[in-house]
Amino acid sequence: MPLIEVLGSALLGLALSGAATRVLGRRLPSRRVVLVSGVLGALFGTYLTHFAMGPGDITVTVSIIGGGLVSAVVLSLLLRPVPGARRRPPRTPFTLPSRG
Numbered sequence: 001m002p003l004i005e006v007l008g009s010a011l012l013g014l015a016l017s018g019a020a021t022r023v024l025g026r027r028l029p030s031r032r033v034v035l036v037s038g039v040l041g042a043l044f045g046t047y048l049t050h051f052a053m054g055p056g057d058i059t060v061t062v063s064i065i066g067g068g069l070v071s072a073v074v075l076s077l078l079l080r081p082v083p084g085a086r087r088r089p090p091r092t093p094f095t096l097p098s099r100g
Helices: 002-023 031-053 059-077
Strands: none
Touching: 002 031, 002 059, 031 059
């Protein structure tokens, strides 16, 4: 069973990171970094979920789902702001715009 968990989570992390590079390619670092981060995030998430749930039959599915969630969180941390998007400077609270 642990082999199925490892392979399943690694494939899920690879699929998530591949989809992220295809959809959000301009907002992510290099493709290699994204792929490695997705797979390692999924493996760590599976280990963490398996450790928290303990032994059992349902643990395989739950562990792979937990790995996918941690992989998605790791990939979301790699996102950068949209290039060329400008933000307005923040206004200080309780101020009125000046007309002069």
